Amino acid sequence: xxxxxxxxTVLSSDGDEFKITVSAAKLSKPLNWMLEDVCFSDDCDxxxxxxxxxxxxxxxxxxxxxxxPRANSGASDSDAEELKKWxxxxxxxxxxxxxxxILMAANYLHMEGLYDLACQTAxxxxxxxxxxxxxxxxxxxxxxxxxxxEQLRRQHPGCSFD
Amino acid sequence: MQRVAGYGPVAETxxxxxxxxxxxxxxxxxxxxxxxxxxxxQWLTLISDPQCCRSHTLxxxxxxxxxxxxxTTITDPLFTSNSVSLVVCVPYFDYLNxxxxxxxxxxxxLLLCSFGFLVTNNDHSFRYFVCNPTTKQFTVVNLPDRExxxxxxxxxxxxxxxxxxxxxxxxxxxxISGVIDDKL
Numbered sequence: 001x002x003x004x005x006x007x008x009t010v011l012s013s014d015g016d017e018f019k020i021t022v023s024a025a026k027l028s029k030p031l032n033w034m035l036e037d038v039c040f041s042d043d044c045d046x047x048x049x050x051x052x053x054x055x056x057x058x059x060x061x062x063x064x065x066x067x068x069p070r071a072n073s074g075a076s077d078s079d080a081e082e083l084k085k086w087x088x089x090x091x092x093x094x095x096x097x098x099x100x101x102i103l104m105a106a107n108y109l110h111m112e113g114l115y116d117l118a119c120q121t122a123x124x125x126x127x128x129x130x131x132x133x134x135x136x137x138x139x140x141x142x143x144x145x146x147x148x149x150e151q152l153r154r155q156h157p158g159c160s161f162d
Numbered sequence: 163m164q165r166v167a168g169y170g171p172v173a174e175t176x177x178x179x180x181x182x183x184x185x186x187x188x189x190x191x192x193x194x195x196x197x198x199x200x201x202x203x204q205w206l207t208l209i210s211d212p213q214c215c216r217s218h219t220l221x222x223x224x225x226x227x228x229x230x231x232x233x234t235t236i237t238d239p240l241f242t243s244n245s246v247s248l249v250v251c252v253p254y255f256d257y258l259n260x261x262x263x264x265x266x267x268x269x270x271x272l273l274l275c276s277f278g279f280l281v282t283n284n285d286h287s288f289r290y291f292v293c294n295p296t297t298k299q300f301t302v303v304n305l306p307d308r309e310x311x312x313x314x315x316x317x318x319x320x321x322x323x324x325x326x327x328x329x330x331x332x333x334x335x336x337x338i339s340g341v342i343d344d345k346l
Binding site for chain 2: 140
């Protein structure tokens with residue numbers, strides 16, 4: 001890879017092209033490996049595909065670009081505080097639409113910070129929900145027999161299957 | 163099964179991935195976690211796993227203040243130490259099958275109790291036990307030897323989850339002190 005390259009082009013799973021700076025791409029191990037393996041110079045037209053849809057990839061790249069300066073150089077406490085606030089705003093998204101995609105993408109791209117953030121957002125979303133709401137979101141079937149439900153009710157008085 | 167509008171098949175993929183699911187569940191409150199035991203058999207197994215409980219506890223400690231757990235002695239007037247009401251017969255403790263229970267201490271919902279019995283006409287002896295009123299489980303505390311028993315000043319429950327997942331019973335006798343393992 002030529003050291004003059006500052007940004008690389010990647011394809012989303014939908015086939016759209018995205019630019020990501022080299023320093024931002026380093027936040028992800030697989031992207032970092034790609035940087036080492038794939039030729040990104042001008043005379044090379046191979047564009048790597050990332051198995052993440054366009055809508056999600058936009059968000060992931062936004063996160064990487066924001067976090068890259070701190071990850072690469074370290075930062076003061078006030079920067080860390082500012083970044084935390086930014087993370088909270090960043091996660092104020094239409095969760096139904098994109099949260100789980102971000103979570104899967106962060107897992108796939110080995111991005112610990114974003115993965116933690118997405119898991120926490122998912123946990124915050126779930127904690128106010130009833131058991132049946134959880135089943136609906138994750139498409140889980142209630143597989144307890146009536147005897148097993150009765151036994152659980154005895155062990156945990158007040159527990160609810162709804 | 164009908165999908166809830168908005169949450170696509172990706173939510174299903176998340177729930178099927180035990181690593182990801184565990185990571186999310188570690189971040190919900192203990193109260194929600196108990197509630198979610200009723201979601202499915204898989205969730206029940208996952209949440210009931212001792213390793214999951216321990217990881218959850220340790221995570222909560224990291225997130226909260228440095229010393230969130232402390233053993234507290236019951237200060238309710240019913241249990242004050244110098245009144246007759248110290249020795250009570252509480253119907254909820256029928257399962258212990260002892261006539262009169264003395265509550266010595268509570269620690270995160272576990273109770274350290276004793277009951278006295280006559281050995282001879284003038285000689286009393288005490289048995290100590292730890293019980294969990296929620297699960298109705300109890301275990302007898304075996305004091306190491308007679309010397310400890312005879313010179314016993316106090317017996318206490320202690321719990322420091324960052325050090326050990328187990329509760330300890332600490333005995334202090336004049337001239338001797340020790341920790342008795344208790345894994346209720």
